[in-house]
Every structure is written in structure tokens, then in C-alpha cells.
Amino acid sequence: MAFYDSLFDSLGLSEWCGTDTKGGPxxxxxxxxxxxxxxxxxxxxxxxxxxxxxxxxxxxxxxxxTRDMTSGVEQFFLDIKSSLQFVLDPLTxxxxxxxxxxxxxxxxxxxxxxxxxxxLAVQLVTRSSPITLLVGTMWFFLLFxxxxxxxxxxxxxxxxxxxLSVLLGVPxxxxxxxxxxxxxxxxxxxxxxxxxxxxxxxxxxxFLFSITESKLYxxxxxxxxxxxxxxxxxxxxRLVDQDIIEAANAFGMTARQKLFGVEIPLALPxxxxxxxxxxxxxxxxxxxxxxxxxxxxxxxxLRGINNLELGVGLVSGLCIVILAILLDxxxxxxxxxxxxxxxxx
Amino acid sequence: MMTANIKVSIKHLYKIFGSDPxxxxxxxxxxxxxxxxxxxxxxxxxxxxxxxxxxxxxxxVIMGLSGSGKSTLIRHFNRLIEPTDGQILIDGVDVMTFxxxxxxxxxxxxxxxVFQKFALLPHRTVLKNAGLALRVRGIKEAEADAEATKxxxxxxxxxxxxxxxxQLSGGMQQRVGIARALTSNSAIMLMDEAFSALDPLIRxxxxxxxxxxxxxxxxxxxxxxxxLDEALxxxxxxxxxxxxxxxxxxEPQDILLNPSDPYIEDFVSDINRARVLRVRSVxxxxxxxxxxxxxxVDFDATLEDVISHSDGDTSRVYLVKQDGKTIGTIxxxxxxxxxxxxxxxxxxIRSQVNAA
Numbered sequence: 001m002a003f004y005d006s007l008f009d010s011l012g013l014s015e016w017c018g019t020d021t022k023g024g025p026x027x028x029x030x031x032x033x034x035x036x037x038x039x040x041x042x043x044x045x046x047x048x049x050x051x052x053x054x055x056x057x058x059x060x061x062x063x064x065x066t067r068d069m070t071s072g073v074e075q076f077f078l079d080i081k082s083s084l085q086f087v088l089d090p091l092t093x094x095x096x097x098x099x100x101x102x103x104x105x106x107x108x109x110x111x112x113x114x115x116x117x118x119x120l121a122v123q124l125v126t127r128s129s130p131i132t133l134l135v136g137t138m139w140f141f142l143l144f145x146x147x148x149x150x151x152x153x154x155x156x157x158x159x160x161x162x163x164l165s166v167l168l169g170v171p172x173x174x175x176x177x178x179x180x181x182x183x184x185x186x187x188x189x190x191x192x193x194x195x196x197x198x199x200x201x202x203x204x205x206x207f208l209f210s211i212t213e214s215k216l217y218x219x220x221x222x223x224x225x226x227x228x229x230x231x232x233x234x235x236x237x238r239l240v241d242q243d244i245i246e247a248a249n250a251f252g253m254t255a256r257q258k259l260f261g262v263e264i265p266l267a268l269p270x271x272x273x274x275x276x277x278x279x280x281x282x283x284x285x286x287x288x289x290x291x292x293x294x295x296x297x298x299x300x301x302l303r304g305i306n307n308l309e310l311g312v313g314l315v316s317g318l319c320i321v322i323l324a325i326l327l328d329x330x331x332x333x334x335x336x337x338x339x340x341x342x343x344x345x
Numbered sequence: 346m347m348t349a350n351i352k353v354s355i356k357h358l359y360k361i362f363g364s365d366p367x368x369x370x371x372x373x374x375x376x377x378x379x380x381x382x383x384x385x386x387x388x389x390x391x392x393x394x395x396x397x398x399x400x401x402x403x404x405x406v407i408m409g410l411s412g413s414g415k416s417t418l419i420r421h422f423n424r425l426i427e428p429t430d431g432q433i434l435i436d437g438v439d440v441m442t443f444x445x446x447x448x449x450x451x452x453x454x455x456x457x458x459v460f461q462k463f464a465l466l467p468h469r470t471v472l473k474n475a476g477l478a479l480r481v482r483g484i485k486e487a488e489a490d491a492e493a494t495k496x497x498x499x500x501x502x503x504x505x506x507x508x509x510x511x512q513l514s515g516g517m518q519q520r521v522g523i524a525r526a527l528t529s530n531s532a533i534m535l536m537d538e539a540f541s542a543l544d545p546l547i548r549x550x551x552x553x554x555x556x557x558x559x560x561x562x563x564x565x566x567x568x569x570x571x572x573l574d575e576a577l578x579x580x581x582x583x584x585x586x587x588x589x590x591x592x593x594x595x596e597p598q599d600i601l602l603n604p605s606d607p608y609i610e611d612f613v614s615d616i617n618r619a620r621v622l623r624v625r626s627v628x629x630x631x632x633x634x635x636x637x638x639x640x641x642v643d644f645d646a647t648l649e650d651v652i653s654h655s656d657g658d659t660s661r662v663y664l665v666k667q668d669g670k671t672i673g674t675i676x677x678x679x680x681x682x683x684x685x686x687x688x689x690x691x692x693x694i695r696s697q698v699n700a701a
Contacts, residue, residue, distance in 0.1 A: 252452030
């Protein structure tokens with residue numbers, strides 16, 4: 001006898017509800033009630049239960065329970081899985097290749113060559129000797145404490161994922177800045193991607209792809225990290241001085257000339273700020289992605305947690321901080337150079 | 346004045362801002378006022394029945410205070426703003442019939458524009474900024490640079506080619522803006538309050554530069570200004586705009602002497618008339634044998650020149666010469682009278698208004 005029995009009786013729906021056959025797994029409430037042996041006969045208004053799915057189900061079998069809903073979602077996902085895989089698998093296969101290739105390249109390159117090239121690139125991009133020196137020192141520290149290979153794996157993943165995020169995010173941001181409708185549609189999606197707990201990304205991906213495939217964590221990282229570069233590209237292009245856009249129109253520039261000659265160069269400081277954020281977010285995600293077999297420093301962190309190896313966890317955490325500092329300083333210095341080049345009085 | 350061809354002509358131009366401008370066009374045409382249109386129909390009447398002819402090789406100044414619609418009007422010439430109704434004829438061709446592609450071509454080759462806030466590309470050098478119009482047209486980099494260098498030199502910026510705009514002062518930035526417009530070699534130049542953001546002294550310099558360039562180049566310049574001194578100095582043809590309507594247009598001297606509207610009278614009362622008015626506007630055409638004269642003055646001299654010439658003696662009479670020929674006389678009494686805004690021209694206004 002449940003609280004809402006009389007409601008269904010008075011509505012004449014008891015037939016539709018069907019017989020009182022209990023089937024399927026028990027709900028938590030049922031389990032509790034059973035174990036405590038509580039009889040639900042007398043309920044006053046004070047104890048009025050909210051007409052939730054579970055409570056209604058107690059009176060009427062035709063109404064599904066909450067766990068039927070979650071299993072429904074699961075079932076739906078399983079139903080579309082094969083067709084989704086059919087489309088997504090070949091589409092995302094290059095990502096696996098890129099990640100595997102990049103990992104192989106970074107790891108097999110001898111340490112002295114890789115560090116030499118890195119320092120050269122940093123010097124060229126930032127034109128700042130202190131930063132190059134900082135990067136060099138930190139690399140040697142990582143080498144010294146034998147965390148170099150893990151760090152390089154992490155870097156290889158970030159390298160690919162950030163590159164793809166920029167490659168996809170900038171055009172999406174540009175499209176958003178050109179169309180108010182697209183912007184209105186995209187913003188909730190971006191909000192969701194940014195607020196969805198990072199672990200939740202992994203759940204549907206584990207269903208879709210084999211855990212041995214590197215694209216699994218690649219997609220998770222890209223989805224998480226692409227948001228800032230899209231947002232800031234959109235913002236940057238919308239913030240381009242309208243007077244200059246007007247001048248470009250007055251001199252008869254085509255949409256293409258305007259985009260590449262005016263809008264993107266003037267939005268570059270904002271786009272670069274977005275790239276900086278994207279790098280930092282992919283670093284955050286690459287650690288979590290070690291749960292789904294992403295190699296790198298995250299694996300050590302995970303080991304620290306799983307085996308309660310405090311030292312391993314803390315030291316690898318410190319190494320992640322070092323990587324974060326390197327990436328942040330280098331990308332900020334690049335951003336500063338872009339800003340100086342077009343400082344607008 | 347000179348007989349010059351009409352280069353740009355605006356006929357019955359209306360601009361209404363609002364959700365559905367076409368719906369209230371008929372009311373605006375039938376003379377519903379600006380406030381009524383806003384209150385009852387929620388539309389703003391930006392420009393109302395504008396008719397202006399701009400002649401080849403002249404500077405037409407469109408003057409009005411803020412909100413008068415002058416900046417809206419200048420953006421109609423190259424259709425940065427689309428009119429609600431009316432025609433814009435350039436060399437007799439209606440710009441409104443142009444396709445997007447043709448319009449872009451016209452903006453590239455026939456018209457250039459100078460902006461109040463300069464609107465230079467901050468990430469390009471002065472040289473590249475000046476050559477913008479040519480590069481947009483697809484002309485080779487080297488050729489564009491050569492042409493840009495030439496015009497930068499002409500506006501007094503040689504040596505600054507490799508600087509970035511933010512390294513230059515406001516006046517110099519606007520020189521780049523002018524060089525950019527000149528490099529495009531277009532016959533028509535639109536100048537939207539081009540000198541308003543500059544210091545008074547720099548502004549005078551730039552006005553002189555513009556007049557000097559204009560003597561050689563004879564472009565059709567449409568200049569927007571809110572400054573009457575500037576307008577009188579530059580204009581061959583002056584158009585005064587108020588609340589989106591042309592309230593008077595004509596030769597600047599003529600407007601100064603015969604303002605047709607109390608609003609304009611207000612405007613012109615603050616002007617240093619001695620410096621702006623010229624002998625030709627005040628003189629009397631030669632009638633019979635000239636009476637005893639104290640000397641000769643040029644027909645284009647300002648009244649200020651004549652006053653300093655006369656040492657303040659109001660009894661003198663001068664012969665007015667144009668290219669060595671005597672074309673009239675000016676007597677100091679008329680001259681002094683012309684310096685006082687109302688008293689001297691009172692009769693003139695009344696009779697003109699009544700006649701109109």
C-alpha cells in the first residue's frame with residue numbers, strides 16, 4: 001500500500017497501472033523499507049512524499065522508476081553505439097595515428113637533440129633569453145630525477161591535442177563571430193563542455209572506443225581544451241575596432257582580404273590568450289586521461305593514488321607543475337611579443 | 346563661379362532608422378516631422394530629402410552639429426550605409442543599381458576615404474598602410490610601395506615609411522590617412538571629420554596641406570565638419586545640415602552674408618568675418634567712372650587685409666582688381682558694415698526669404 005494508490009484509484013487508472021507485480025531490481029527505498037521492516041500503511045500530510053518516479057511507481061507499475069530511466073539512457077547509447085562508431089571511428093583514426101606518431105617521435109629522439117631543438121624553438125618564438133634559460137634548467141632537472149620520459153610523453157600528447165584544438169577551434173571561433181545565430185547555438189555547448197566534470201567525458205568515450213586506442217584520451221583532451229580558443233577567437237574578432245573594419249570596407253576589401261589582412265591579425269592577441277588557456281587545460285586533462293591509459297606523468301600520479309605511494313605521486317605532481325610553468329611562460333612570452341608588435345595607441 | 350561638371354549628385358535621399366523603414370517612408374515624404382515619426386512610429390528620421398550636387402574638382406563641405414546626420418550622409422556616397430530611398434549619382438550613374446562586386450570595384454578605384462579616428466592598420470607599417478588601396482586592388486607589392494612612397498613624401502612623411510602608426514603623433518597619423526587616400530588615385534575623396542581629432546594648430550596645418558594638395562590635384566572632395574571656421578576655409582560649396590535636413594547650401598561667402606535661417610545666423614555670428622569675407626563678396630561692381638580712390642586691392646583679398654591697408658580710415662574707397670583688370674570698387678563704409686552680422690545684412694535676408 002503506497003501513498004499515491006488512492007490518487008490512481010480515484011482517476012480510474014488502476015487498470016492501466018496493471019497488477020502489483022514487482023519485477024526488476026529493487027530501488028534503494030524499497031531495500032531500506034524491507035530491511036527495517038517498516039509498513040507504509042499510515043502516512044500523514046507531514047510525511048507527504050514528492051510524486052517522484054519511484055514514489056509513483058510504488059502505486060502504479062506502468063510508471064517507470066528512476067533507474068529505468070538511467071538504464072534507458074544507457075540502452076539508447078548502446079543502440080546507437082554501432083552506427084556512431086561506424087561514423088566516428090574512421091573520422092578519428094588520424095588522431096590515434098598522430099598521437100602514436102608524436103609519442104614515438106618524442107620518446108625516440110635522443111634527449112640532447114630534443115632539448116636542443118626545444119630551446120632553439122623557444123628562443124625563436126619568445127626572443128627572451130631568461131625564458132630559454134628557465135626552460136633549459138627545468139628540462140635538465142626532469143632528466144636528473146629520471147622523470148624525463150614521462151614528461152616527454154605528456155608533452156607529446158599536449159603538442160598534438162593543442163595543435164588540433166587550434167586547428168579546429170580558430171575556424172569555429174571565426175564562424176561564430178560572423179554569425180550571431182551560430183554564436184547563440186554554440187555558447188550553451190561550450191558552457192557544457194567547460195562545466196561537465198572532466199571524468200564524465202571519459203564515460204561515453206569508453207563505450208565508443210577501445211581503451212587501447214590513443215584517440216580515446218585524445219578526444220577527451222580536445223573536447224575539454226578546445227573551448228577557450230573558440231571563445232577567445234570569437235571574442236577577439238568581434239572586438240576588432242569597427243572604425244578599422246569600416247576603413248577596410250571603404251577601400252573595397254573582399255571578405256577574404258578583410259579576414260586575413262585585418263580581422264585575424266588584430267584579433268591575434270586574444271587568440272593567443274585562448275591558445276595559452278587551451279595549453280593549460282590540456283595539461284590538466286592529460287593527467288586525468290591517464291585513467292584511460294594515456295601515458296605520461298599522469299600514470300605516476302595514478303600509481304601514487306592507487307598504491308598509496310606518496311612520494312611517487314607528489315614528485316610527479318611537481319613535475320606537472322614544472323611543465324605547466326614552462327608551457328605558460330613560453331606561450332605568455334609569445335603573446336607579449338604579439339601584443340608589442342601591434343600595440344595600438 | 347567656374348563652370349564645372351557635376352561629379353556626384355544626391356537626389357531625394359532619405360534615411361530612416363528603425364525596424365521597418367520602408368513602412369514609414371511615405372509618411373516621411375509627406376512631411377511628417379522627426380519627433381512625430383519617433384513618437385508614433387518608433388522610427389528615427391536620419392536624413393530627409395537631401396539634394397546636393399557636387400562639382401568636379403571642388404571641395405564640398407557638409408557642415409552640421411553632432412546629430413545632424415552629416416556622418417550618416419557621407420557614408421551614403423560609398424554605400425557604407427544604405428539609403429532608405431533616393432538616388433546617388435556618380436558621373437551620372439546611379440550607385441544604388443550596383444551589384445556587390447561592382448560596388449566593391451567602385452570603392453577600390455573611384456573613391457577613397459579619410460577617417461576621423463584615422464583607422465590605420467596598427468600591425469602594418471606606414472608604407473604598407475599608405476599602399477593599402479593598391480594592394481586591395483591586387484597591384485604588385487613593389488609597385489604599391491613605390492606609389493605609396495611618392496604620396497607619403499608629398500604629405501611630408503618621407504623617412505617614416507618603416508614606422509608603425511602608434512609611433513606617430515595624431516597629426517602624422519592623419520597624414521598617413523591622407524596619403525592612403527591619395528595613393529588610391531581615386532577622383533573622389535571622402536573626408537569624415539578628418540581633422541576634428543587634431544589640436545587646433547595641427548588642424549590648421551592640415552587644412553593648409555589639403556588646400557595645397559587640392560590646387561594641384563583638383564579632386565572632388567566631400568568634407569564633413571562641425572567647425573564653421575574650417576568649413577569656410579575649405580569650402581567651395583557649403584552645405585549646412587540640421588536635424589537631417591539641408592537648411593542652406595551655396596557659396597560660403599554668400600551664406601555668411603545672407604543666412605537664410607536663424608540657426609545659421611546663430612552659427613555665423615561667432616565667426617571672425619574680417620578674416621573670412623573677401624573683397625569680391627562685398628564690393629560693388631564698377632558702374633561709371635570711379636570716384637577718387639586710395640589704391641587697389643585684389644578681389645580675393647580678405648577684408649582684414651583691406652583694413653590693415655587702410656589704417657582704419659573708413660572714408661577710403663579702393664579699386665578692386667582681378668588679374669590686373671578693374672572689376673569694381675569697395676568702399677570702407679560697406680566693408681565695416683559687412684563686419685556686423687545682422688545690421689548690414691538685415692534687408693538682404695528679409696528680401697531673400699520673402700522672394701523664396
